[in-house]
Amino acid sequence: SFAHNTGWPEQWRSPEPKPSYDAIIIGGGGHGLATAYYMAAEHGMRNIAVVEKGWIGGGNTGRNTTIIRSNYLWEESEALYGHAMTLWQDLSQVLNYNVMYSPRGVMMLAHNIHDVQVFKRHVHANRLAGTDNEWLTPEQAKAFCPILNISKDIRYPVIGASLQRRGGTARHDAVAWGYARAASALGVDILQNCEVTAITRDASGAVAGIETTRGTIATKRIGVVAAGNTSHVMSMAGVRLPLESYPLQALVSEPVKPVMPCVVMSNTIHAYMSQSDKGELVIGAGTDAYISYSQTGGLHIATHTLDAICEMFPNVRRLRMLRNWGGIVDVTPDRSPIIGKTPVPGLFLNCGWGTGGFKATPGSGHVFAHQVATGEPHPINAPFSLDRFRTGRLIDEAAAAAVAH
Ligand code: FAD
Numbered sequence: 001s002f003a004h005n006t007g008w009p010e011q012w013r014s015p016e017p018k019p020s021y022d023a024i025i026i027g028g029g030g031h032g033l034a035t036a037y038y039m040a041a042e043h044g045m046r047n048i049a050v051v052e053k054g055w056i057g058g059g060n061t062g063r064n065t066t067i068i069r070s071n072y073l074w075e076e077s078e079a080l081y082g083h084a085m086t087l088w089q090d091l092s093q094v095l096n097y098n099v100m101y102s103p104r105g106v107m108m109l110a111h112n113i114h115d116v117q118v119f120k121r122h123v124h125a126n127r128l129a130g131t132d133n134e135w136l137t138p139e140q141a142k143a144f145c146p147i148l149n150i151s152k153d154i155r156y157p158v159i160g161a162s163l164q165r166r167g168g169t170a171r172h173d174a175v176a177w178g179y180a181r182a183a184s185a186l187g188v189d190i191l192q193n194c195e196v197t198a199i200t201r202d203a204s205g206a207v208a209g210i211e212t213t214r215g216t217i218a219t220k221r222i223g224v225v226a227a228g229n230t231s232h233v234m235s236m237a238g239v240r241l242p243l244e245s246y247p248l249q250a251l252v253s254e255p256v257k258p259v260m261p262c263v264v265m266s267n268t269i270h271a272y273m274s275q276s277d278k279g280e281l282v283i284g285a286g287t288d289a290y291i292s293y294s295q296t297g298g299l300h301i302a303t304h305t306l307d308a309i310c311e312m313f314p315n316v317r318r319l320r321m322l323r324n325w326g327g328i329v330d331v332t333p334d335r336s337p338i339i340g341k342t343p344v345p346g347l348f349l350n351c352g353w354g355t356g357g358f359k360a361t362p363g364s365g366h367v368f369a370h371q372v373a374t375g376e377p378h379p380i381n382a383p384f385s386l387d388r389f390r391t392g393r394l395i396d397e398a399a400a401a402a403v404a405h
């Protein structure tokens with residue numbers, strides 16, 4: 001019986017929605033919760049709410065494979081992902097919640113001369129910017145990850161790898177729960193099972209409030225952090241975005257004793273793998289080829305990924321898969337996020353993280369809190385404006401995404 005398993009204190013409050021708030025964050029994923037937390041903790045805002053249509057962390061935050069790294073190409077990205085990397089270091093202490101951040105190293109494999117050129121370019125750019133990244137021979141890669149197959153006879157032999165030693169993983173749910181508990185303690189209302197169905201505007205066109213499945217709420221400031229549903233939510237305010245939404249899937253094996261000391265990724269063969277603290281091998285694929293809002297991916301994508309995994313790590317061939325799932329990722333044309341103002345006064349946007357936003361959660365929340373609280377961009381998020389798709393100042397990180405899409 002689970003009868004004894006009752007009476008635990010709630011980690012965060014579950015209040016009724018108030019008639020109005022000073023600001024509302026739409027989307028209770030890690031980014032939305034982190035935003036609300038920093039708005040309260042660093043900008044003194046207390047009368048704010050996070051509005052979530054399902055349960056917090058039930059979107060991409062709870063579906064991702066938790067890889068953390070900051071080895072992007074351009075300075076703007078290194079500032080953004082580097083900011084997150086800095087915040088990860090003591091996040092458990094700051095939130096007083098163990099987010100299980102584990103800097104076990106992220107290795108990205110090269111299988112052809114193009115990979116070598118691209119990754120070496122990243123290594124050099126990162127090192128010039130003070131971000132750790134290094135180049136390994138196949139033998140060095142195997143020394144770092146002993147189960148890696150570096151035979152020259154396989155279809156796509158490993159001919160080198162880049163390694164970011166500070167990269168690693170964290171526990172995705174704990175990140176959502178830790179931010180939620182800390183935000184709630186500061187007075188932030190977390191409203192679950194509360195779907196936003198409309199964004200209302202006043203006569204001047206500025207934000208006036210939202211309609212939700214739990215009633216009408218007035219506010220003059222809204223931050224939209226809805227990941228794969230961003231286009232849908234922003235259409236409620238009449239804003240069209242340069243986004244495409246694709247399913248991205250992952251799967252885990254049955255749990256085994258520790259065999260995988262690090263994270264290994266290969267964009268070329270569409271597969272990556274790490275091992276969770278429970279022992280499951282956490283395996284991910286590329287996106288489906290077609291846009292969709294279905295939170296599952298095509299079976300052929302998973303099959304193709306497992307073919308690649310079995311060739312790269314032959315000793316996992318006889319493991320059984322435990323479960324698979326998908327999430328909807330919102331992809332921009334330059335594979336960098338959009339964080340900033342929108343054409344609607346009072347409406348701010350944080351989206352476009354595509355296949356790679358988990359790693360950025362603390363940094364994204366921190367700079368977006370500044371944006372929503374002050375109305376002006378933090379210097380780190382200024383280059384990531386929506387306007388860049390008009391001016392042409394793109395931040396092309398397609399090669400750094402490391403997941404085929
Ligand atoms: P979410 O967690 O999706 O939060 C958005 C929330 O908005 C959702 O909870 C949703 O329910 C809510 N919402 C939507 N519409 C409404 C509405 N109308 N009203 C109210 N609420 C609404 N990134 C990495 O860095 N490393 C990885 O290893 C990695 N692996 C991934 C693997 C998979 C399979 C997937 C799918 C993604 C992966 N990502 C990874 C990407 C990462 O998960 C996302 O970029 C990140 O989690 C986005 O966080 P978020 O808080 O913005 O989104």
Ligand code: PYC
Pocket residue numbers: 065067068069272284355356357401402403
């Ligand atoms: O961005 O590192 C990443 C990532 C890994 C898996 C999915 N995204």
